[in-house]
Amino acid sequence: MITGILELNGLFLVGGIALLAGLRGWSTWLEFIEDIGVAFMLGASSICVLATLALVAGAGLSTATILVLILFDVAAGFALFVWRDRRLPRRFGTLPRRSLGTAAAVIAAVATIAILVAMLRLARVAPMGGGDSFEFWVPKAKVIYFFGTIDTSKFTSLTSPRYPLLVPALQAMDFRFMGSAYGPELGMQYWFLFCGFSLAAATLLCRIVPAWLAWGFVALAGTIPELDARMINAQADWALDVFYGLAAITAVVWLRRREPWLLASYAMFTAATIATKQEGLLMISCFVVGLLAATAPRWRAVWPQFVAASLVGYAANLPWRIWWGLRDLPVTLPTMGIDSLLHHLGRLWPSLWLVLRLTFAYEHWLAFVPLAIFAALAAVTARGQSREAAVTYLVATVALIAGFTYVLWDDITYALNTHQSATPIPRAVGSIVILATVFAPILIDSLLRGHPEADAAPDRA
Amino acid sequence: MTASMARLRAVVGLVCVGCAAVLFVLEVPRAIHDLNGQRRAVSYLTGAQDRLLTTGDIEGLPRQLQVAALGVIPSRANYAVLMPATLADAAPYGINAITMGTGPAFLRYLLLPRWQVADPGQARYIICFGCDTTAWDHRTTWLWRDDRGDSIGRVRAT
Numbered sequence: 318m319i320t321g322i323l324e325l326n327g328l329f330l331v332g333g334i335a336l337l338a339g340l341r342g343w344s345t346w347l348e349f350i351e352d353i354g355v356a357f358m359l360g361a362s363s364i365c366v367l368a369t370l371a372l373v374a375g376a377g378l379s380t381a382t383i384l385v386l387i388l389f390d391v392a393a394g395f396a397l398f399v400w401r402d403r404r405l406p407r408r409f410g411t412l413p414r415r416s417l418g419t420a421a422a423v424i425a426a427v428a429t430i431a432i433l434v435a436m437l438r439l440a441r442v443a444p445m446g447g448g449d450s451f452e453f454w455v456p457k458a459k460v461i462y463f464f465g466t467i468d469t470s471k472f473t474s475l476t477s478p479r480y481p482l483l484v485p486a487l488q489a490m491d492f493r494f495m496g497s498a499y500g501p502e503l504g505m506q507y508w509f510l511f512c513g514f515s516l517a518a519a520t521l522l523c524r525i526v527p528a529w530l531a532w533g534f535v536a537l538a539g540t541i542p543e544l545d546a547r548m549i550n551a552q553a554d555w556a557l558d559v560f561y562g563l564a565a566i567t568a569v570v571w572l573r574r575r576e577p578w579l580l581a582s583y584a585m586f587t588a589a590t591i592a593t594k595q596e597g598l599l600m601i602s603c604f605v606v607g608l609l610a611a612t613a614p615r616w617r618a619v620w621p622q623f624v625a626a627s628l629v630g631y632a633a634n635l636p637w638r639i640w641w642g643l644r645d646l647p648v649t650l651p652t653m654g655i656d657s658l659l660h661h662l663g664r665l666w667p668s669l670w671l672v673l674r675l676t677f678a679y680e681h682w683l684a685f686v687p688l689a690i691f692a693a694l695a696a697v698t699a700r701g702q703s704r705e706a707a708v709t710y711l712v713a714t715v716a717l718i719a720g721f722t723y724v725l726w727d728d729i730t731y732a733l734n735t736h737q738s739a740t741p742i743p744r745a746v747g748s749i750v751i752l753a754t755v756f757a758p759i760l761i762d763s764l765l766r767g768h769p770e771a772d773a774a775p776d777r778a
Numbered sequence: 779m780t781a782s783m784a785r786l787r788a789v790v791g792l793v794c795v796g797c798a799a800v801l802f803v804l805e806v807p808r809a810i811h812d813l814n815g816q817r818r819a820v821s822y823l824t825g826a827q828d829r830l831l832t833t834g835d836i837e838g839l840p841r842q843l844q845v846a847a848l849g850v851i852p853s854r855a856n857y858a859v860l861m862p863a864t865l866a867d868a869a870p871y872g873i874n875a876i877t878m879g880t881g882p883a884f885l886r887y888l889l890l891p892r893w894q895v896a897d898p899g900q901a902r903y904i905i906c907f908g909c910d911t912t913a914w915d916h917r918t919t920w921l922w923r924d925d926r927g928d929s930i931g932r933v934r935a936t
Contacts, residue, residue: 318826428802428806431806431810432809432810435810435813436813438813439814442817442829443820443829444823444828444829444830444832444833445830445833448880450887451833451880451883451884451887451888452880452883452887455887456886456890459887459891460890463891464891471893499826500830500887501826501829530795533798533799533802534798536802536806537798537801537802540805540806540808542809542812545812545813545816683801683805684797684801688797691790691794692790692791692794695786695787695791696787698783698787699783699784699787757794757798760794761791761794761795761798763787763791764787764788764790764794765788765791765792
């Protein structure tokens with residue numbers, strides 16, 4: 318069974334390498350090796366999003382269909398490779414110089430690997446965890462696997478029928494390659510996602526911050542208690558957060574480097590984020606608002622491309638919204654009108670307080686959010702890219718806190734406590750934490766660099 | 779002013795690096811220890827079936843019931859789960875609120891592609907978990923029973 322998961326994820330990597338070869342290309346083999354994580358996550362997110370579109374179009378996820386989706390990635394990447402007249406690398410490249418920073422980066426990378434190994438050993442033996450995993454995520458995947466379609470009452474009668482399709486699609490593809498709907502082995506898929514996130518995040522961050530900072534925070538991400546407790550559960554929360562984290566990183570790196578492949582990657586990770594959970598749209602929207610606010614002084618140079626990429630990510634999820642709209646599937650979250658919201662005004666402050674308590678709870682999330690906020694409040698006094706990163710982070714974080722507060726205020730069936738069975742917010746705040754984790758090294762680097770004249774934005778409106 | 783602000787920002791940056799370094803030293807070993815602890819806690823699971831059914835055990839579903847349901851109910855049949863109507867009725871069977879709430883959902887996941895129907899009248903098979911079988915005895919062939927009173931039967935076509 319594990320062989321099947323290895324094969325599927327190997328194919329994700331092949332598809333991602335083809336895509337990245339076309340989008341970016343590499344000048345050295347060392348660059349190619351460094352980009353393996355990015356390639357894997359691009360392949361996984363693109364093929365999973367394509368899988369959701371295949372399901373909406375009425376196709377099942379047979380082996381043949383999955384291979385066609387992967388071939389689509391390969392063909393698209395190859396076509397771009399030829400069109401952009403790219404070449405394979407001709408030299409290996411230069412390894413980093415030996416220095417204190419390189420030694421620190423190596424230590425952090427080794428720590429990351431140690432955490433990944435411990436997580437792998439757990440994933441190999443653990444039973445399937447998480448109530449929502451057996452309540453609806455894995456049953457949806459099983460319906461796709463056994464019945465070959467989502468257009469059946471067996472699928473639409475399951476809890477949360479309007480929930481996006483990426484996780485059931487991914488799990489169904491795992492079952493197809495495993496040759497069995499064995500739920501406990503799905504922990505391995507989530508392990509691959511976290512591995513891919515760790516490698517991709519480190520590589521992308523290293524393009525704009527020193528390697529010791531990038532790897533340091535990637536290693537720290539693996540120590541988040543809530544991640545260690547739930548990463549390999551067959552649910553959607555951490556899959557959502559890894560796609561979201563990568564969307565944020567690729568956007569910020571694009572802002573600094575202006576390489577088109579980064580914007581294309583951002584669009585892909587945005588599509589995957591929105592395709593994973595309903596909160597994905599809220600999370601991306603908050604990040605978009607943050608980045609737009611930060612780049613308002615040079616909006617002509619940034620907004621058209623960034624908004625277009627965000628819309629591409631959203632558009633990839635429109636077919637699913639049309640599909641369940643046409644079938645009038647029941648709404649999962651009741652929405653009160655403005656009168657009812659005002660009638661329940663007494664929930665507003667307790668909702669906000671609960672979101673803040675959860676976000677800053679060290680025993681669950683460590684200290685990433687206070688650290689990132691502290692760094693951002695200092696960085697916002699600088700100019701150019703430092704201020705842009707700080708404003709992006711602060712506005713996006715405030716928007717996320719406001720968004721989750723609204724969800725709690727609006728849905729009076731959610732208890733205002735920290736029990737994960739009573740409300741999804743204890744898990745949802747993981748997005749606030751992952752945003753802090755990926756922004757912290759960027760903000761800290763901007764504080765340490767300390768040369769304002771070198772901190773100018775590359776172009777102004 | 780600009781230079782002093784830049785120095786102040788650099789100090790803030792160094793404080794952040796210091797905090798991150800402390801976090802690194804404290805939390806990396808703790809995380810690895812916790813993950814290894816979780817693995818040790820489940821190391822008693824010796825096979826694929828153990829990993830599959832342990833989640834149901836945790837939800838309060840008897841292991842024998844789970845195994846029997848997988849073996850007795852054909853793979854494309856539909857079935858219904860009959861449980862006590864109230865917690866008070868369930869208590870003598872050792873069924874608690876968690877099992878009442880999540881037991882049917884777990885069985886639905888476990889037994890797919892067998893399909894769980896809400897209306898027992900539509901079911902070809904019934905899983906009686908702490909239920910009163912009196913109303914079903916005359917029209918059901920009981921295929922499995924345990925000494926707790928749990929049973930699985932095939933409803934005879936009328």
